Structures are given as structure tokens and as C-alpha cells.
Amino acid sequence: MNASDPPQTRLPYRNFQDGVLPPNFCPSYVSSVKRAPRQPLVHLPQTISELTGPIFTPPENIRPVDLTKGSHGEALGERILISGQVLDEDGRAVAGTFVEIWQANAAGRYLHARDQHNAPLDPNFTGCASLVTDTKGRFAFETIRPGEYPWRNHHNAWRPAHIHFSVFGPAFATRLITQMYFPGDPLLPFDPIFNSVRSKAARERLIALFDWETTVPEYGLGYRFDIVLRGSHETPMENKL
Amino acid sequence: MTEQKNPESLGKAVPQGLSVTTYQTVGPYFKIGLEALYRGDLTQPNIPGQVIEVSGTIFDADLIPVPDAVLELWQADSFGRYMDQPEKNPFEDSFGFGRVPTNEAGQFRFRTIKPGAVQAETPARQAPHILVSIFMRGLLYRLITRIYFSDEPGNANDPLFRSIEPGRQDSLLAKGDPVQPHRYEWNVYLQGENESVFFDL
């Protein structure tokens, strides 16, 4: 089956393995205490409703996105390049999926009314973009390395540098919102959001790899960030209700 | 996976295999990334059906409205069909996806075509419903729920709705306004006595 063809028989997606999903209720992440549900979740069988979702006709090739070009000039900070592929657990490319990215600027400040961090805004950096993966599930963008920023979760709390990612995947069941981190960030061991994920392997998947292939000589460092969505079961959909 | 060409970096490369990518919170500043796709009116001139409006409030554990949440919607058309074929722009060219934030008072509102009973499934067809994902600061994963409609007799035969314990079914029901029946109210309680039903998928 060509990855860009819509599946003729819709297969249910595999369950997440133990420890991979962060729990919604996580007291070290203070905002979760009043917002996360406490009742056990009710099992939702995967029906056609959960197995469908909006899908794009994928472009033949990557259309690179550039966040560094502002309306008055170049954004300030360290220019970086990020490339990756959206795949499923079986290694199949997820073509034609919509990806949104947003991030702080080099000084650790978001272009957002509620961000009161005393760091400068950059008139040439909005910190957001969207793209569609190509027929091989690939994407690439150029941006500014985001700064770390303080938050009020606990005394002297700082978020490690990160870029927010929103990925639709082929179905409602694969909808993903996550964050990409940078290798070697000294704040990672102290971050309650990153460490809410119990599985070490799952945490490490959120860290981009420094990548010579993506690095452009005399221009900018490159990072590789592959996003792996749930794979399908091999047996056709059965309704377990 | 990309091969690391520089021997210096070999020891530092994290073996990723094909383990699945996990979730992280959408955080407090999602608006800058997600606003471009806000869709509070799903209706389109060429999509037939009954136009309805659904509104409500999201409440936290202390019944304080949540002013920084975003809801995503996915639904069938009035014939119970999902429009999920690849499109140039599925958000513009086909029907079924919506995204709305809550306002300062924790309220959201969207206008859409009432979905039909979802077709051709065994053992029973599903009553009209809208799938909802909720994201906000304070949620590391997402909340998954469904909106059913209080005026649909088919709810009693819907396999999922029927499986919810009767005392909690109410949280899934959008209630039609007796005077303006095309308006529905559906509130979300994140915690407490009236905690809404949330699903694991």
C-alpha cells in the first residue's frame, strides 16, 4: 500500500505501552492538580469516528519553511535547521499530515500577550509556522534556537529550550501535541513536564539529534527530529463493544 | 535513521528505534501556533443539514472557568459520513474539523451541521456525536470525549453511550434549548462531583 493512499480497510491503532504516555494528573507539574481528571478514563473502542481525520494530498517534495525571515530583516539568535520524518511504529511514512510549530525567541520570550517574562521581543520573529509532510512524510524548517525561560511551577523553575509540535496524523486516534528538546540541555533532569513521562526511551525520543546531514556549512547547525505515531494492528477493525 | 558521520558524535547519539513519540502539554502560549487554524464555524454552503450551535464552559476542580483551553472537533456530515479523503486543504475543502479556544470566561462556542447517525458499522450504528480533544496548560496528554445530543432517541442504542454508567451519561449530552432548539449547551467539568467522562483511546 502506498503510504499516501487512504487505507481501504481501516485498522485500529496499537495501544501505547506502559509508561509512554504522561499521566494527566502529575503533582510535580502544579497546574495539573486542579485541571487533570481524577476518575479513571473510560475505554473508547476505535470506531470509524476515531479512525478518520483530515488528510492533505501530500506535496511531492519537502517545501522548506523559514521562521528566521522577519518583515524588517533577520531574526536575532543562533540560526538552526531542523529536519525530520513523520512515521508510524512500523516505519511507514505518514504523508500529507499537517504539522504546526511554535516556540519562544532566542531570549526565551513568546510573542504572546500573557508572556510577561522580562526578556526582549524580536520584531522579526513570530516563532510559529505550519507545514504539510511530503509523500515520504518528511518536513524541514529553519528557525532560531529558542531560549530557556522561567515559569512559576516551583522556586527557580526554568523550562529547557524546546519547540512545540502539533501533528495530526491520519486519524483522530493519532492526534499528537508534543515538545522537541535539544541534546545536552542541563535543565532536562529538572523539568517536571519532560520527566512526567516514566519511560526513559519515550523521554529520549523527545530530544532531537544533532545531525551533520541537516547542518549547512558556514550557515547553521542541523538537528534531526523524527516523529513516530502509533502503528496499526495487523488484524482488521473489530468492534469490541 | 540518519547516520552520524562525525565520530565525535557517535557516543552521544540516542538510539531511537521506532518507539512512539509521546505527548507534552500544549502549555500556556499555544495561541501563537494554533490560532491560524481556529475554526468556530464548520458550516459550508455546499454541506447540507441542520445548522446548530454548541456552547459551554470548561470548569476546573474549584469550578473556576478555564480561560486557556482549546477544543478540537471531528464529526461526520448529516448523512453520517466522514470526509477523510486527501484534499488540497482538508480544513477548507471538506467538512468535519473544528478548533475553538475558550475565552476569558472559560466559554467556547461553535456552529456546525448536526452530524447524522454514523453509518455501516457492526453491531449497531452510532448515534449522532462529535469527537472532542481538549488541550490546555496543566494537561500533559489530552482529554478525549464525545458530544451526544439530548434530543436523539438513538442514544439509548449507541454501543458506547450505553456502556457508560447511567449517572455519568449526562456529561456527554449537549442539551437543546427549549426555546431555540438549534442551540445546545455542553459544559466540561475537569474534576469533582460532576467530573465529565473522558476516554482513553
Ligand SMILES: [Fe+3]
Ligand atoms: Fe513553551
